[in-house]
Amino acid sequence: MFSKHISPTIGASFFTCNINLDNARVKLQVWDTAGQERFRSMAPMYYRNANAALLVFDITNFNSFVAIKGWVKELQSNVPEAMVLSVVGNKSDLEELRAVQASEAAQFAESIGAHYCETSALHDQQGIDEVFLNTAAALLKLSSSNLVSSLRSYDSADVDNDKIPTGSPTEEDATHTGKVELPAWSIDSIAHGDVQKNMCC
Template identity: 40%
Template sequence: MAAAPSRSRGDFDHLIKLLLIGDSGVGKSCLLLRFSDDTFTTSFITTIGIDFKVRTVELDGKRVKLQIWDTAGQERFRTITTAYYRGAMGILLVYDVTDESSFNNIRNWIRNIEQHASDNVNKILVGNKVDMDAKRVVSTAQGQKLADEYGIKFFETSAKTNQNVEQVFFTIARDIKQRLTETVAAATEPPAIQISRQDPDQAGAASSRWSACCNT
């Protein structure tokens, strides 16, 4: 389990850039506000363009600075957000469990990721607003099936009640930190020395030639 997060502005071991994407109104800004400031408001206006928050946490003994970008979900802003895909190290795909259209559009968002983001970007699927269970139209099983199809992790959250919000951000941050650590380790590992194994007959022939040479 991760240690208690630190919100100071001191040094950090890793800088991780995350991107929240999904249709307008699914609660991306509310998730970000809950995670960064531990607050929730029902009067959140629709994000215009790009906004971001920063929170420094401790993961496995390392200080990790999370820079989390919140994108506008409307079609008319999509051209603005595409430039931010490339800088993202992790992407949270958010849909509203009370809005089937936002769930179906996840495939479109994944296509955008495939077109614009880095090949090794970490992804996680988030079904938000589970506190509104009476209005739910997308089941947990549907969300899990879609996540399994793309080989990514899946969480259901509520920004209102703070259900699983910390877990989502900590999970993707930990996965990215592990990937970065493995990448650095692979880059600093000394190259292996290849020792070829000579066929016994070839070795014998070479030895005979060497002996003949020495006896001339």
């Protein structure tokens, strides 16, 4: 259930989730970095070796959309290898307050080679599964392209078929660093990916 009392991220919080796609499991290690300007200098230590970045803005706040353009430049300057980018418009339940048109955001995403989707943490976490599934699929494709050396592949005989976790974190999960079972959601989530191939028999 969505909590209206989740505090902004301070520094960064962390969680993992496993996603099964075809014959592979993608393990996402997600760092949710603080969006506030005073924490910006800390961000590179979390995303320097990232394989993917989720650039999240508030569809009711045009300045938040402008800000992600700065984050793209920063990522391009500080991440040496190819990475998966997704642009995510959050608060899609507030359509009547929309300040950023979906077409404009989608056009920007296309210009940087990113996927675009919209989410609502309030309405049954609408679109959030799609964000992680698309990221996992793109990481899987990237891992087979030999464009990155930091994306690790490894075999495992102990793989279950759990689906992507659903639900929302507690307030403590959302504001403190630690491994949690459920996907958290706030501005500028950074994902590091491991690709784990399923073994049969």
